[in-house]
Amino acid sequence: MRARFAACCLLLLALWLPGAVAQPAQAIDAARFVLRDDATPPPDSAGWAEVRLPDNWSSARREAQGIGWYxxxxTRPADAADGVGILVRRLSMNGEFFVNxxxxxxxxxxxxxxxRNWNHPFFVEVPAPLLRPGPNVLDVRIYALRNANSGLGTVQVGDAQALRARHADLYALHVKGALVSxxxxxxxxxxxxxxxxxxGREALYGLFGLAMLAWAVRYANYFVQxxxxxxxxxxxxxxxxQGWFFICFTPFLLRLTQLHWPRVEQFLVAMGVLGTLGIFAAFQGWAPLPWVIAVWLAIWLPGSAVLLLVSxxxxxxxxxxxxVLAALVAWLYVPLTVRELLITANVVPFDASYIAHYVGIPLVLLITWMLVDRVVAAAGAAAQAExxxxRAAFDERQRITQDMHDGLGLQLGAALRMAERGVVDGPAFADALRACADELRLIVDASASGTGEFVSLxxxxxQRLQPRLHAIGLALHWRMDAFPDALVLPPALALQVLRIVQEAIHNAVRHAHAHAIHIEAARDAPxxxxxxxxxxxxxGYQADSxxxxxxxxxxxxxxxxxGLQLQIxxxxxxxxxxxxIPRALAVEGAADGLAMGAPA
Incomplete structure (x- = not known):
C-alpha cells in the first residue's frame, strides 16, 4: 500500500515539475505611446509619452482616431536559444507587431x-534570428476608432508553446462563444x-423575433472582421x-405575462431613437461617450428590471x-451585462473578457422553449376548438333535422291527410299551410340565434303574428324596453322559448276570448x-276544469x-x-354584457 502511495506521489510530482520549472511569461503593463500615422516604427525622438497598460482611448484620448504606436x-535571456511568443489579450480596432x-x-x-479585430486576442511567435540577447524592442501599431472603446491591453512575452495554448483558450472564449451565441x-x-x-401576426412572437435579431447583430460584432x-x-x-434588444424584449416579456403597457413601449422606442442618434453623434465626435451611455441606461435599467421581475x-x-431556470439565469445575466457596460465606461479594465452572452445562451434557449410550449398549447387548443x-355543427344539424321532423313534419302531415281524405276545406287547408310556413320561419329564426339578439327573434x-291577430280583432301590445337587448341564446334554447311564446298566443286566440295580448319583460324575475x-x-280558466x-x-x-322556469x-x-331564462344559459360573451348592467 505504501509503495502504491509513493508511486502516485512521484507521478503527480512528475506532472507538476514541468509547470513548476517552466519560465513564466513576462507581463508588460507599461509602454510609451505616440499618436503618429507612420507606416514603420517612429524614431525615439518622436515625442513618446509614458502610459499604463491596458490603455483605453475612450478615456485617455477620447477625441483621437487613427494610427497610434506603443x-x-x-528582455531575452542571453543563454536562450529558442524564439519567444507574444500574446495580447485584447487590441482594438486592429494592429501590427514589429520586433526590433x-x-x-x-x-x-x-x-x-x-x-475589425477588437475582440480577437493576438499571438505571434517570434523566431530566434530576429531576437537579440538582452533588451528587445516591441512596437505595436494600432488603428483606433473614436469613442469605440479602442486601445491596447496587457502584453505577455514568454514561452511560445504556453502562450499559443493560452491564445487558443482566449480565442475560444472571445470569438467562438460569440459565434455560438x-x-x-x-x-x-x-x-x-x-x-x-x-x-395570426401576434405581436408577442414578432417582438421576440426582433429581439433575437438585435441580439445576433450585437454579438456578430464579436467575430465579424x-x-x-x-x-x-x-x-x-x-x-x-444591444439597446434595441431590450426595447423589443421588454414588451415581449410583459405580453408573455398578459401585460400590455403601450406608454412604456412608446417610451422605450423614443429612447431607442434618441440613443441611436446619440451613438452616431459620439462616433462623429459631436457628443461625449458618457452622455450616450446615460441615454442607453434609461433603456437598459427598466429593461433589466422587467426581465428580473417578470422571470x-x-x-x-x-x-x-x-x-425556474430562466429566472435563475436572468439573475446571473443582468449583473454580467452591468459588467460589460462598466468595461465600456473604463471602470472595469479594458482587456477584460465579455462573457454575458454565455449566460444569455441558456436564457434564450429556455425562453424559446417556453414560447414553443405556448405555441404547441395554442395549436392544441385550436385543434380542440375546431x-x-x-361537433357543435353536427349537433346543430341533428337538432334542425329533429325540429323539422317534430314541428314542420307534423304540420305537413296534417295538411297531407286533409288532401288524401278529400276533405279539403279552403280556409282550413290555408291555415294548415300557414302553420307550416310559421313553423319553418320559427326554425330559421332560431338557427340564427347564436349570432343575434333574442329580442330581434x-x-x-x-311582425308575422300581428296582422293575423288584428284581422280577427285582437290587439298585440309590445313592452320590451326592460328586456336586455344583449341577450343571445343558443339556437336550441331560442327555438323552445319561441315555441312556448307561440303556444301561449295560440291558446289565447283559441280559448281565452281575449281582446288584447301583451308581450312584455317580467319585472319580478328571480x-x-x-x-x-x-x-x-x-x-282565464280553472286548472281542474x-x-x-x-x-x-x-x-x-x-x-x-x-332548464327554464315556467309559471302560468x-x-x-x-x-x-x-x-x-337563467342568465347562465346565454351564449358566452352575451352573458358578460348582461352582467355589466343590462336591465332584467
Whole structure:
C-alpha cells in the first residue's frame, strides 16, 4: 500500500515539475505611446509619452482616431536559444507587431474600412534570428476608432508553446462563444418570426423575433472582421443593437405575462431613437461617450428590471423547470451585462473578457422553449376548438333535422291527410299551410340565434303574428324596453322559448276570448334570470276544469328540458305565461354584457 502511495506521489510530482520549472511569461503593463500615422516604427525622438497598460482611448484620448504606436522593451535571456511568443489579450480596432524594427504580424487592413479585430486576442511567435540577447524592442501599431472603446491591453512575452495554448483558450472564449451565441439567436429569431407568421401576426412572437435579431447583430460584432458598410454606419448599427434588444424584449416579456403597457413601449422606442442618434453623434465626435451611455441606461435599467421581475413572477406562478431556470439565469445575466457596460465606461479594465452572452445562451434557449410550449398549447387548443366546432355543427344539424321532423313534419302531415281524405276545406287547408310556413320561419329564426339578439327573434315573430291577430280583432301590445337587448341564446334554447311564446298566443286566440295580448319583460324575475311574459285579458280558466290536451303539458315539457322556469297564472282577468331564462344559459360573451348592467 505504501509503495502504491509513493508511486502516485512521484507521478503527480512528475506532472507538476514541468509547470513548476517552466519560465513564466513576462507581463508588460507599461509602454510609451505616440499618436503618429507612420507606416514603420517612429524614431525615439518622436515625442513618446509614458502610459499604463491596458490603455483605453475612450478615456485617455477620447477625441483621437487613427494610427497610434506603443513601444515596449522585453528582455531575452542571453543563454536562450529558442524564439519567444507574444500574446495580447485584447487590441482594438486592429494592429501590427514589429520586433526590433521588423514586422512580424499584421491583423489586416489598417485603413478604412479597417479590419475589425477588437475582440480577437493576438499571438505571434517570434523566431530566434530576429531576437537579440538582452533588451528587445516591441512596437505595436494600432488603428483606433473614436469613442469605440479602442486601445491596447496587457502584453505577455514568454514561452511560445504556453502562450499559443493560452491564445487558443482566449480565442475560444472571445470569438467562438460569440459565434455560438449569434447562431442560437438567429435560430430563436427564425422560430419567433415563423410563430408570428403562423399565429395570426401576434405581436408577442414578432417582438421576440426582433429581439433575437438585435441580439445576433450585437454579438456578430464579436467575430465579424470585414463588413461592407462604412465604419460609422456599422458601428451605429452594432452598438445600438444591444439597446434595441431590450426595447423589443421588454414588451415581449410583459405580453408573455398578459401585460400590455403601450406608454412604456412608446417610451422605450423614443429612447431607442434618441440613443441611436446619440451613438452616431459620439462616433462623429459631436457628443461625449458618457452622455450616450446615460441615454442607453434609461433603456437598459427598466429593461433589466422587467426581465428580473417578470422571470421571477413567472417562475413563482408556473413552478416549472424551464421557468425556474430562466429566472435563475436572468439573475446571473443582468449583473454580467452591468459588467460589460462598466468595461465600456473604463471602470472595469479594458482587456477584460465579455462573457454575458454565455449566460444569455441558456436564457434564450429556455425562453424559446417556453414560447414553443405556448405555441404547441395554442395549436392544441385550436385543434380542440375546431373539433368542438365540428361537433357543435353536427349537433346543430341533428337538432334542425329533429325540429323539422317534430314541428314542420307534423304540420305537413296534417295538411297531407286533409288532401288524401278529400276533405279539403279552403280556409282550413290555408291555415294548415300557414302553420307550416310559421313553423319553418320559427326554425330559421332560431338557427340564427347564436349570432343575434333574442329580442330581434321575438320581433320577427311579432311582425308575422300581428296582422293575423288584428284581422280577427285582437290587439298585440309590445313592452320590451326592460328586456336586455344583449341577450343571445343558443339556437336550441331560442327555438323552445319561441315555441312556448307561440303556444301561449295560440291558446289565447283559441280559448281565452281575449281582446288584447301583451308581450312584455317580467319585472319580478328571480335573481340571475331574465323574464318574459305573455298575457291576455280573456276569461282565464280553472286548472281542474281544463280538458286534457297537449298545449299546456307541452309548454311545461319544453321548459323543463331546457332548464327554464315556467309559471302560468290564470284568473278572471286573464292568463299570464311567464318564462324565466337563467342568465347562465346565454351564449358566452352575451352573458358578460348582461352582467355589466343590462336591465332584467
Amino acid at each position: 513601444r515596449m522593451v522585453f 524594427g521588423v514586422r512580424v504580424l499584421s491583423g489586416g487592413r489598417m485603413a478604412e474600412p479597417v479590419t 449569434c447562431a442560437v439567436a438567429l435560430v430563436a429569431a427564425f422560430i419567433g418570426i415563423v410563430c408570428w407568421w403562423r399565429m 470585414d463588413v461592407p458598410l462604412p465604419v460609422v454606419a456599422y458601428d451605429v448599427v452594432v452598438y445600438s443593437a 421571477t413572477r413567472h417562475a413563482l406562478r408556473a413552478r416549472s423547470v424551464p421557468a 373539433l368542438a366546432s365540428a 321575438l320581433g320577427n315573430l311579432r 335573481p340571475g334570470h331574465v323574464g318574459l311574459v305573455v298575457r291576455d285579458d280573456g276569461r 281544463v280538458a286534457p290536451g297537449r298545449g299546456l303539458p307541452g309548454m311545461h315539457r319544453r321548459a323543463a328540458e331546457m 297564472r290564470s284568473g278572471s282577468g286573464g292568463t299570464a305565461v311567464q318564462i324565466d
